[in-house]
Amino acid sequence: xxxxxxxxxxxxxxxxxxxxxxxxxxxxxxxxxxxxxxxxxxxxxxxxxxxxxxxxxxxxxxxxxxxxxxxxxxxxxxxxxxxxxxxxxxxxxxxxxxxxxxxxxxxxxxxxxxxxxxxxxxxxxxxxxxxxxxxxxxxxxxxxxxxxxxxxxxxxxxxxxxxxxxxxxxxxxxxxxxxxxxxxxxxxxxxxxxxxxxxxxxxxxxxxxxxxxxxxxxxxxxxxxxxxxxxxxxxxxxxxxxxxxxxxxxxxxxxxxxxxxxxxxxxxxxxxxxxxxxxxxxxxxxxxxxxxxxxxxxxxxxxxxxxxxxxxxxxxxxxxxxxxxxxxxxxxxxxxxxxxxxxxxxxxxxxxxxxxxxxxxxxxxxxxxxxxxxxxxxxxxxxxxxxx
Amino acid sequence: xxxxxxxxxxxxxxxxxxxxxxxxxxxxxxxxxxxxxxxxxxxxxxxxxxxxxxxxxxxxxxxxxxxxxxxxxxxxxxxxxxxxxxxxxxxxxxxxxxxxxxxxxxxxxxxxxxxxxxxxxxxxxxxxxxxxxxxxxxxxxxxxxxxxxxxxxxxxxxxxxxxxxxxxxxxxxxxxxxxxxxxxxxxxxxxxxxxxxxxxxxxxxxxxxxxxxxxxxxxxxxxxxxxxxxxxxxxxxxxxxxxxxxxxxxxxxxxxxxxxxxxxxxxxxxxxxxxxxxxxxxxxxxxxxxxxxxxxxxxxxxxxxxxxxxxxxxxxxxxxxxxxxxxxxxxxxxxxxxxxxxxxxxxxxxxxxxxxxxxxxxxxxx
Numbered sequence: 082x083x084x085x086x087x088x089x090x091x092x093x094x095x096x097x098x099x100x101x102x103x104x105x106x107x108x109x110x111x112x113x114x115x116x117x118x119x120x121x122x123x124x125x126x127x128x129x130x131x132x133x134x135x136x137x138x139x140x141x142x143x144x145x146x147x148x149x150x151x152x153x154x155x156x157x158x159x160x161x162x163x164x165x166x167x168x169x170x171x172x173x174x175x176x177x178x179x180x181x182x183x184x185x186x187x188x189x190x191x192x193x194x195x196x197x198x199x200x201x202x203x204x205x206x207x208x209x210x211x212x213x214x215x216x217x218x219x220x221x222x223x224x225x226x227x228x229x230x231x232x233x234x235x236x237x238x239x240x241x242x243x244x245x246x247x248x249x250x251x252x253x254x255x256x257x258x259x260x261x262x263x264x265x266x267x268x269x270x271x272x273x274x275x276x277x278x279x280x281x282x283x284x285x286x287x288x289x290x291x292x293x294x295x296x297x298x299x300x301x302x303x304x305x306x307x308x309x310x311x312x313x314x315x316x317x318x319x320x321x322x323x324x325x326x327x328x329x330x331x332x333x334x335x336x337x338x339x340x341x342x343x344x345x346x347x348x349x350x351x352x353x354x355x356x357x358x359x360x361x362x363x364x365x366x367x368x369x370x371x372x373x374x375x376x377x378x379x380x381x382x383x384x385x386x387x388x389x390x391x392x393x394x395x396x397x398x399x400x401x402x403x404x405x406x407x408x409x410x411x412x413x414x415x416x417x418x419x420x421x422x423x424x425x426x427x428x429x430x431x432x433x434x435x436x437x438x439x440x441x442x443x444x445x446x447x448x449x450x451x452x453x454x455x456x457x458x459x460x461x462x463x464x465x466x467x468x469x
Numbered sequence: 470x471x472x473x474x475x476x477x478x479x480x481x482x483x484x485x486x487x488x489x490x491x492x493x494x495x496x497x498x499x500x501x502x503x504x505x506x507x508x509x510x511x512x513x514x515x516x517x518x519x520x521x522x523x524x525x526x527x528x529x530x531x532x533x534x535x536x537x538x539x540x541x542x543x544x545x546x547x548x549x550x551x552x553x554x555x556x557x558x559x560x561x562x563x564x565x566x567x568x569x570x571x572x573x574x575x576x577x578x579x580x581x582x583x584x585x586x587x588x589x590x591x592x593x594x595x596x597x598x599x600x601x602x603x604x605x606x607x608x609x610x611x612x613x614x615x616x617x618x619x620x621x622x623x624x625x626x627x628x629x630x631x632x633x634x635x636x637x638x639x640x641x642x643x644x645x646x647x648x649x650x651x652x653x654x655x656x657x658x659x660x661x662x663x664x665x666x667x668x669x670x671x672x673x674x675x676x677x678x679x680x681x682x683x684x685x686x687x688x689x690x691x692x693x694x695x696x697x698x699x700x701x702x703x704x705x706x707x708x709x710x711x712x713x714x715x716x717x718x719x720x721x722x723x724x725x726x727x728x729x730x731x732x733x734x735x736x737x738x739x740x741x742x743x744x745x746x747x748x749x750x751x752x753x754x755x756x757x758x759x760x761x762x763x764x765x766x767x768x769x770x771x772x773x774x775x776x777x778x779x780x781x782x783x784x785x786x787x788x789x790x791x792x793x794x795x796x797x798x799x800x801x802x803x804x805x806x807x808x809x810x811x812x813x814x815x816x817x818x819x820x821x822x823x824x825x826x827x828x829x830x831x832x833x834x835x
Binding site: 206209211212213216236279280281282283350353355356404408411412415416418419420421422426429430433434436437438441442443446447 | 614615655657658659660726727728729732735737738781785789792793796797799800801802803807810811814815817818819821822824827828
């Protein structure tokens with residue numbers, strides 16, 4: 082379908098597509114087998130200027146537009162969702178700095194991220210704080226010119242690989258969610274080390290690591306924004322990052338679909354109506370997923386105020402579609418679908434994470450429901466004011 | 470649904486074995502892709518390698534209900550082991566028993582009962598193998614990526630069309646005395662990692678006509694009949710996988726605390742459990758009804774296809790939901806639900822070209 086991409090957007094799409102096919106395609110199977118981080122590929126992405134799209138123009142980027150992020154993530158993910166995840170974390174990690182950091186912090190970190198020289202990551206999740214993000218146990222206590230960090234972050238994408246980490250920690254336990262603050266922590270700061278690396282079902286090219294903070298000394302100027310505002314920053318950052326996850330899911334679905342088309346074409350079963358029904362549904366579902374992702378991206382880029390619902394739509398729907406399409410693809414390919422050489426099984430394994438990370442789909446449904454309830458409340462209040 | 474006394478005793482016995490023995494090994498089996506020889510030896514002493522073999526050949530001749538009980542119970546813990554048993558019994562022993570000559574029966578059934586041999590099977594298309602008649606022999610070249618029970622060491626049955634007659638199937642029985650083929654582990658399969666699925670490569674392999682089960686080009690009917698039977702077995706494995714993943718998901722949801730409460734208290738988790746439990750119960754009724762129908766000597770072809778079709782969809786959804794309930798943990802290899810999910814893909818796909826299964830149900834219905 083036609084999404085009326087501008088010339089620049091279309092050029093970005095073609096550039097990323099070409100890059101993915103030239104540099105990632107031949108590597109994806111090995112990356113999946115070995116679960117090695119695609120360091121070379123990420124470096125080359127930096128050289129190609131692909132991290133610039135995450136960063137505003139004033140700091141060496143091309144504008145930090147959500148639509149650009151979606152276009153790029155979809156095209157990378159169409160070839161390999163593991164690499165796409167490693168790449169997209171660049172947006173998830175830089176987002177809080179872009180929107181909530183001081184001018185000094187922005188000047189210090191963002192240009193390096195834009196060039197790909199430094200990789201960033203986002204440290205929120207803990208063993209007891211998965212969906213319940215406010216339940217984080219990591220603490221940051223202020224001592225003189227430093228915050229002293231203690232705690233363990235879990236399942237952190239690009240952990241160990243990244244240089245710059247946005248870490249959420251409690252500066253005031255008595256205040257719960259309102260006591261959470263965001264700090265910029267650099268690799269190599271004393272007391273910051275890495276723990277176990279996870280062995281995952283899919284997106285194996287992306288690294289998932291524990292971050293360990295033991296009396297880690299972080300200069301107090303590395304506090305982002307205000308103390309106690311971290312939780313709000315996290316939520317607002319998620320609103321901007323979620324369409325990127327939708328785009329990763331969309332890329333997987335698109336990749337699966339193209340593989341299936343190729344298969345049924347070679348098997349000469351295009352005239353089978355069972356197959357035609359599945360093809361038609363896949364194509365329709367994928368277009369609907371793309372439409373919702375792009376629409377949310379455009380809405381956020383327009384500066385709209387209430388974006389949480391749209392952001393959750395754009396993560397929820399494409400990820401469910403990616404799973405649906407991948408499961409059906411296995412059915413179409415039959416036993417061949419089980420084999421590594423056809424790649425559908427990898428895309429199915431990859432697809433599952435999109436229903437989980439950056440807020441499970443249950444959390445997305447919760448966000449959407451709460452927004453709907455909020456809207457109902459607002460309407461009621463309005464009617465009340467009218468005296469009706 | 471009530472099981473009779475015999476089936477209940479069998480269920481208890483297998484359940485105990487799964488709990489005491491298999492559950493200790495299942496992670497290691499999956500991780501190392503190890504073929505479970507020791508576990509199969511124990512199962513052989515319990516008669517499970519001769520499950521469909523009559524007593525006069527040394528088997529225990531379970532009825533269909535008994536078989537379903539066995540596959541269901543083992544798959545709750547380890548689907549790979551259940552798959553090995555079902556391939557041996559349903560795809561190797563059963564065709565010989567039903568369509569083989571006396572010589573084959575005498576030669577293979579007694580040693581299959583004891584587990585001295587573990588039989589394998591592959592269904593192969595002409596794209597993969599070229600089989601040509603040359604005098605009294607067939608000449609075979611090509612490869613097939615999915616030889617079930619390949620690690621068992623054979624013998625195995627391959628059902629395939631020959632070049633002279635591409636629309637008909639011929640079942641060949643490969644034994645150790647046949648040379649010109651090589652069996653090697655296929656690690657490139659998403660799941661059933663310890664079921665010993667192999668790749669088989671034929672290089673000018675010569676097999677005599679006498680190794681055909683039944684007559685040349687008469688295999689289509691044989692395959693249909695085998696499939697009807699095996700659909701029940703594979704459906705039972707799918708059911709076990711679904712039940713195992715639900716059980717694990719419930720256990721996890723009861724202990725995982727988020728937002729100050731075990732997540733099992735949350736409506737969206739409860740709704741998943743509702744969906745999973747409902748589909749499992751429906752699948753159970755279908756599968757056992759199919760087994761009862763076959764045991765009563767009635768035509769079960771349509772029912773077994775429906776049972777298989779239903780569980781194929783259900784097991785995909787249920788294992789996906791189990792991972793979802795575990796959240797991020799479910800995606801990690803330290804927890805069992807990702808294995809159930811991978812194994813589910815295999816069981817819902819094997820011997821199931823999906824339009825064919827659907828068409829069979831439609832034709833029998835209209």
